[in-house]
Amino acid sequence: MTRLTVTQPLLPPLEEFIPYLQRIWDSRILTNGGPLHQELEAALCTYLGVAHLSLFTNATTALMVAVQVLDLDGEVITTPFSFVAGAHALRQRNLEPVFVDVEPCTLNIDPQLIEAAITPRTSAIMAVHCYGNPCAIDAIQAIADRHRLKVLYDAAHAFGVRMQGRSILHAGALSVLSLHATKVFNTFEGGAIIAPDAGTKARIDQLKNFAMKNETTIEEIGLNGKMSEVHAAFGLLQLRYVDDAIARRAAVARRYREALRDVPGIECLPDGAQDAPNHSYFPVRVQSPYPLTRDGLYEMLKSQEILARRYFYPLITDFAAYRDLPSADPCHLPVAVEAAREILCLPIYPALTDDEVSRVIDAVVQPLHRVPHRGEHASPF
Numbered sequence: 001m002t003r004l005t006v007t008q009p010l011l012p013p014l015e016e017f018i019p020y021l022q023r024i025w026d027s028r029i030l031t032n033g034g035p036l037h038q039e040l041e042a043a044l045c046t047y048l049g050v051a052h053l054s055l056f057t058n059a060t061t062a063l064m065v066a067v068q069v070l071d072l073d074g075e076v077i078t079t080p081f082s083f084v085a086g087a088h089a090l091r092q093r094n095l096e097p098v099f100v101d102v103e104p105c106t107l108n109i110d111p112q113l114i115e116a117a118i119t120p121r122t123s124a125i126m127a128v129h130c131y132g133n134p135c136a137i138d139a140i141q142a143i144a145d146r147h148r149l150k151v152l153y154d155a156a157h158a159f160g161v162r163m164q165g166r167s168i169l170h171a172g173a174l175s176v177l178s179l180h181a182t183k184v185f186n187t188f189e190g191g192a193i194i195a196p197d198a199g200t201k202a203r204i205d206q207l208k209n210f211a212m213k214n215e216t217t218i219e220e221i222g223l224n225g226k227m228s229e230v231h232a233a234f235g236l237l238q239l240r241y242v243d244d245a246i247a248r249r250a251a252v253a254r255r256y257r258e259a260l261r262d263v264p265g266i267e268c269l270p271d272g273a274q275d276a277p278n279h280s281y282f283p284v285r286v287q288s289p290y291p292l293t294r295d296g297l298y299e300m301l302k303s304q305e306i307l308a309r310r311y312f313y314p315l316i317t318d319f320a321a322y323r324d325l326p327s328a329d330p331c332h333l334p335v336a337v338e339a340a341r342e343i344l345c346l347p348i349y350p351a352l353t354d355d356e357v358s359r360v361i362d363a364v365v366q367p368l369h370r371v372p373h374r375g376e377h378a379s380p381f
């Protein structure tokens with residue numbers, strides 16, 4: 001039985017990558033904003049419908065630079081229901097994350113709870129478009145404007161997501177994409193900041209290159225966040241395949257939705273308000289009366305070589321590095337705590353075959369039909 005993982009990176013045919021490598025060997029330019037890097041930045045601007053984008057080695061470094069460009073200090077209000085990278089980026093820049101709970105439907109930060117968490121030290125809101133479902137962008141911006149806060153979006157899941165025909169990457173002061181191997185569009189490792197104007201992009205480009213203003217001038221502290229030519233080349237190749245990849249993801253999501261619609265205790269999360277979802281994840285909630293707990297289902301699938309993932313469990317606020325912060329107290333985060341206990345992300349990726357989707361569906365449905373033998377518990381988990 002082949003092992004199914006929650007995701008599998010999109011890899012175009014190797015022979016199509018060779019001409020790109022030939023270009024690099026011919027130019028002998030390996031990094032530092034070379035021709036392929038520039039070409040990918042331009043191609044992504046066109047594809048995503050944004051005007052200014054700066055490529056990075058990964059999203060975590062990009063988030064650190066975003067925090068620096070926005071000149072944030074003190075406290076930043078954010079979500080506990082996410083991957084830890086955003087909180088790490090804040091701490092790396094000596095900022096204090098202040099966690100507030102999420103909305104039950106989208107599992108994005110709940111705008112109704114943001115205002116109560118604002119203090120004189122608050123400088124920004126860092127929101128995450130969880131699973132690529134857009135945050136309450138307008139409500140968050142209204143609060144930010146009222147309190148003179150900046151908004152930074154961790155848009156790691158939101159490649160290509162649009163609302164009312166417009167990219168959601170325009171929201172807030174800056175948005176950060178991840179182009180990691182596990183994401184919808186990948187450059188092996190990679191990230192990007194979407195900037196509102198050419199001046200901000202120029203500043204970002206400087207900071208990701210050791211903050212070098214020119215050969216002899218360095219005025220602030222920078223880091224090395226530059227994407228190499230090999231990574232950029234892979235992005236250019238992958239961009240040719242990404243529409244087909246998202247279409248295939250949509251077909252997988254449609255089959256899961258149809259097959260699981262009437263399964264008692266299994267609830268598929270809604271696609272959110274966007275008109276162009278990217279189907280980066282397929283999260284379901286596992287609740288009574290489903291015969292297994294979420295962890296029971298997770299273990300049962302694992303025993304059948306289906307590696308679903310509990311995104312996001314544990315919560316960021318459960319990690320030792322964060323749990324002592326006052327805002328990390330689980331009593332203030334009931335919706336996130338429940339989601340961390342109930343959500344399971346099922347395998348979804350372009351190469352997943354129809355038979356494999358059926359295998360996952362059958363495995364999820366099977367505990368409902370299982371009649372326990374005498375002397376045996378209804379579920380081994």
Ligand SMILES: *Cc1c(COP(=O)(O)O)cnc(C)c1O
Nearest residue numbers: 058059060083085156178180190
């Ligand atoms: C993947 C991910 C990141 C980190 O991206 P890297 O490119 O691996 O640094 C940040 N935030 C979220 C929500 C993610 O899922």
